Amino acid sequence: MTYLITGGSGFIGSHLIENLLKNGHSVISIDNFDDFYDYRIKINNTLESLGLEKDIAFSEKEKDLNNLISAAESSNFKLYYQDIRDKKGLENIFKSHKIDMIIHLAALAGVRPSIERPLEYEEVNIKGTMHLWELAKDFSIKKIICASSSSVYGNKEKTPFSEIDNVDHPISPYAATKRAVEILGNVYHSLYGIDMIHLRFFTVYGPRQRPDLAIHKFTKLIFENKEIPFYGDGTTARDYTFIDDIIQGIIGSANYLYLNKNVYEIINLGESEVISLDEMVATLEKALDKKAVVKNLPMQPGDVTKTNADIAKAATLTGYKPTTNFQNGIKIFVEWFLRNREQNS
Template sequence: MKILITGAAGFIGYHLTQALLHIGYKVVGLDSVNDYYDPNLKYDRLFELGIPKMQAKKWNFEVVNSSGNFKFIRTQLEDMENLQLIFKKEKFDVVCNLAAQAGVRYSIENPKAYIDSNLVGYFNILECCRQFKIKHFIYASSSSVYGIDNEVPFNVSANTDKPVSLYAATKKCNEVMAHSYSHLYKLKTTGLRFFTVYGPWGRPDMAIFLFTKAILKNEEIKIFNQGKLERDFTFIDDVIESMVRIVQSGNISNHLYKIYNIGNNQTVKLMNMVNAIEKSLNLKAIIKMMPMQPGDVFSTLSDSESLSRDYGFKPKTELKLGIEKFVKWYKSYYQ
């Protein structure tokens, strides 16, 4: 199979690309490498995949690694004309759409970025999948779609009509758009609701990354809602194992349209997460308690039984082990 991964320079996209290349697939990666967070981290991820930094910076320029199994193109999904040329030339079997403008809080400050990337760009990918008869379209959704009204654990059958951030609203739109394409054009679509993914090469705007950085610099960390928050933290290796199985097995359900939770099935109190980082660093955090942030939810917990039933795998990495692996990478990367 030849597989397209959008957002290939991103956290999950990088790890998925690496895993699929290791198995032996040919992969084409697209990414705009925007400056939402330090682009150098994205270029370093690409370098790990065999793409030189200077070549990766060129727009709409094809760069192939030395093994010849990974091609990278820096482009925007909003560029429909270029996207169609890529689809026509490459003849993909499977598309994994991980490109998106991420971040709940940033969606309050810069909502247009979410419309451009998460709606316009997403539509362009979806439409190309229809035009070029892609066998399976896999896309990133988010646990944010559950909002604040649902009881935990979150089940994929729960009502998700009340998002509390624009980011969550765009992810809900992605799911609805995929459903319409599955219904109208018989396109097989699989949506993945990720639950707080963390690990080596992670995003600098995520709490575990921010807290590790601040504690090492002896700077204060901000704890929202006075620490009374809970999250289902999901280690990156578990996310990638789930996705690889879905890529390899295809859509094995009897439905053209399917959604799965990708979560660790455990809820962790925010302060317990902080304590785990402190123990791994052997340092104490300077804590500043803050009120609840707009767009945040109080608790997340995944019901991943359908993933386990269909693909024989359920995320299970304990937070302590995951944080130890992240801290080891962080110290190595930032010396």
């Protein structure tokens, strides 16, 4: 199969590509290497995912990316430095390849920055996504998987969060763009028969995790003996999901999508293990063998107090069964962090 992966140089995308290539598929990857975090981290993600040496001597962005693109190209992999806001550019890619399935991960992620820059989030996450779906319609691509987020559940009292829950009350622009895309997806499914699965990821962590996410940020700060910003009273909690489990869930969903017709589904992918902020910090302290210096701060606008996934639907439809508990996942993450200290500093 030939997969088009958007956001292929990011955290989740690079792991997905690694898995697809190992399993004999062909991959077209699109990424604009945006400045949400350092493009050099994304270059390293890509090299790692392709099993190539991370020996690029960085100079300036355009040049580095050109070097990456030629180093990465093979008979079953091609990388495009392309923004999903540019429909014409995307169209040229669609013209050049026969694509069997799109897995759309490119997005502006992050809750707090979306409050600062809501219109940019709308441009990328909604309009950029619609460009892809318009092209899927025009080029008769009938299978799409799209990254959604647990943040669509907002501040719900009832847990665990189920796909049948009402999600009309997101509390950040980011969450609202993700929900809008789920709804728009149904339009493309019903009008044009495009089969779609929207995967609601619950806080993903593991090697190559985005540097803005709490586990990565805290690990770095604790390691460097710096203060960690500790929002709230420590009881806020997250359903953390290890990257390998997320990849298992995406692949299971892709198989389900491939084998079935007339599909429009929204599926939670979580670990169903709820960890409080206090427990998260204690686990990091243990893995790093260092005490955290805590700076207490009030809760941030847009942050939800708790997430917890009901994963019964994923299990039934796709055979999803997460296998990495939080303690083991953090151990693997911290080992990766320490091995890549220079890159992460």
